[in-house]
Amino acid sequence: MNMKRSRLYLTLPFLLALQVDLTSAAALRATPPQSNDDSHPNNAPASQLTVKLSRSTRHRVKGSQEGAIIPLVGVGVGNSPHHKIPFILASALSPVSNKQTHSVEDLQYRMVDTSHTDSALEVLVGRSLSRLLLSEGKAKSSPSGNTREEYHILIKIHHTHLGYERTMLSIQNSLSDILPELNGKSGTSSSSNTIDFRVHAVIQYPRCYDSFFMTETYKNSPNFPEKHSSCHEEEDALDDASKSAGPSPLIDSDNAWKRSWRALEELYHHGTLESIGVSNFGPFDMNGLYEIATEGPHIYQGSLRTLLLEEDMIEELIRHGVHFQCIDAASAVLTGKATAPEAYATLERMGAKHGSVDEDGYSAVQLVLGWLVQRGVGVFPGTTSATHLAENSPLTLASMPKFSPRENLDIETALLTIVNSKGSINKEIGGGITENDGIAPVNVELTANGSQLDGGVVATFFNILQRNVRIFHVHPETGRQVQLSRAIPPGRSGRLIVEPDDVLIAYDAYGVAVKK
Numbered sequence: 001m002n003m004k005r006s007r008l009y010l011t012l013p014f015l016l017a018l019q020v021d022l023t024s025a026a027a028l029r030a031t032p033p034q035s036n037d038d039s040h041p042n043n044a045p046a047s048q049l050t051v052k053l054s055r056s057t058r059h060r061v062k063g064s065q066e067g068a069i070i071p072l073v074g075v076g077v078g079n080s081p082h083h084k085i086p087f088i089l090a091s092a093l094s095p096v097s098n099k100q101t102h103s104v105e106d107l108q109y110r111m112v113d114t115s116h117t118d119s120a121l122e123v124l125v126g127r128s129l130s131r132l133l134l135s136e137g138k139a140k141s142s143p144s145g146n147t148r149e150e151y152h153i154l155i156k157i158h159h160t161h162l163g164y165e166r167t168m169l170s171i172q173n174s175l176s177d178i179l180p181e182l183n184g185k186s187g188t189s190s191s192s193n194t195i196d197f198r199v200h201a202v203i204q205y206p207r208c209y210d211s212f213f214m215t216e217t218y219k220n221s222p223n224f225p226e227k228h229s230s231c232h233e234e235e236d237a238l239d240d241a242s243k244s245a246g247p248s249p250l251i252d253s254d255n256a257w258k259r260s261w262r263a264l265e266e267l268y269h270h271g272t273l274e275s276i277g278v279s280n281f282g283p284f285d286m287n288g289l290y291e292i293a294t295e296g297p298h299i300y301q302g303s304l305r306t307l308l309l310e311e312d313m314i315e316e317l318i319r320h321g322v323h324f325q326c327i328d329a330a331s332a333v334l335t336g337k338a339t340a341p342e343a344y345a346t347l348e349r350m351g352a353k354h355g356s357v358d359e360d361g362y363s364a365v366q367l368v369l370g371w372l373v374q375r376g377v378g379v380f381p382g383t384t385s386a387t388h389l390a391e392n393s394p395l396t397l398a399s400m401p402k403f404s405p406r407e408n409l410d411i412e413t414a415l416l417t418i419v420n421s422k423g424s425i426n427k428e429i430g431g432g433i434t435e436n437d438g439i440a441p442v443n444v445e446l447t448a449n450g451s452q453l454d455g456g457v458v459a460t461f462f463n464i465l466q467r468n469v470r471i472f473h474v475h476p477e478t479g480r481q482v483q484l485s486r487a488i489p490p491g492r493s494g495r496l497i498v499e500p501d502d503v504l505i506a507y508d509a510y511g512v513a514v515k516k
Helices: 082-093 119-139 164-178 210-214 216-220 231-236 240-245 256-270 283-292 304-309 311-319 329-339 341-353 364-374 386-391 394-398 405-420
Strands: 050-052 069-071 096-098 103-105 111-113 149-157 195-203 275-279 299-302 323-326 457-462 469-474 481-483 493-498 503-508 513-515
Touching: 082 111, 082 119, 082 386, 119 149, 119 164, 119 195, 149 164, 164 195, 164 240, 164 256, 195 256, 195 299, 210 216, 210 231, 256 275, 256 283, 275 283, 283 311, 304 311, 304 323, 304 329, 304 405, 329 341, 329 364, 329 405, 341 364, 341 405, 364 394, 364 405, 386 394, 469 493
Parallel strands: 111 149, 149 195, 195 275, 275 299, 299 323
Antiparallel strands: 050 069, 096 103, 457 493, 469 481, 469 503, 503 513
């Protein structure tokens, strides 16, 4: 594959290491960009908000299908109240009436993220999809090749079903609940006369952690009607069918997920699954997965914090062609309203002036979702509100104007503050380094005197040497040199906001000036 580095704005850690040729089938490549008309950056139709998943980086199967194409925006129902799920999916997947324009709009949602922690959730998803099939069948009684719709469903393997046999049972149960009329058909999709269903499977956790049962997410989730206090207690309460299917993953917690991966690979090559991936895996387990995988992973689901701060792990995901889906972007931003009010206010101000939605601009959540989608990151705006579904839909995000380098920079800086929960952009932003230390983190842009700058230009430095370099500012009158950046490692980039007339100098680890 032809590899080249982006020299534009390198905002997120994964963009700092981005080496993807935009004409290739690599991951993190969004379909909508590349318009020749710079005056119309928002002319991508919502149906094109997709990314092409990569195939295996090490073991390509001769004659096998190319990487799947998956939407960048989906609707998440994994933590939704059960009585709300039919309403959510009907609003997201079917055309809805716009009371203001008196018209019918298709929000263009074509992906649903589910959970297998409670089979009742998947049954409700299945019923909603059956209604969708029925309504589409009536609307398109004589479907042609041009009228078929493609919908994507992400199913999860919970930590109670790790291991080859239990994973096979979990997927069988999920398919039976979600696609009861289509289950058992071969091919990379299940099809009706008017709709193709593409199924993707993700291992939700590499193992069970007792700390999981202490989290507010678990305590408040409607998907765990019976609460437990430990992994062993949960295993003891598991249904007999799951227990008899295979050994408990607690017996060999370090390797049970590896046997699950073998099951996913088999189902992928059989054509039952369109793609396979993992969620909530740390760097150690991801390295283990890279070692054993003969296919994939194609998808990694993680938090906004992981995306922004786990720099080395994100670089490895890129190197292996793994598509990142952010599972908590909306909730993380809303949390910042209380924990980082200045950063949240920055996002609100930017949204208000970045185009207009009904003359009110974009919300902070919309701004961040659009920013992630423009970076090729998948998002799942989970909500029970029809209004929020419309606000955060592919239809809306596809119309969002492209962000400038400076706007990308400001959004990332605000998000770094939010995920670190320090409540102020001028406080700690990643890596334990603050402005008061006199050294700016690689992803924080400061002026020569260490303050945030409203104007100026974004200067990007790429280190082609085999040793670290640091950037200093030279005072125009006194000649005093002030360090502006931390060490920029070999093969990495760093950015600063500077004035066009500033004099900068780069020193290597030995104190030798390498560029002025």
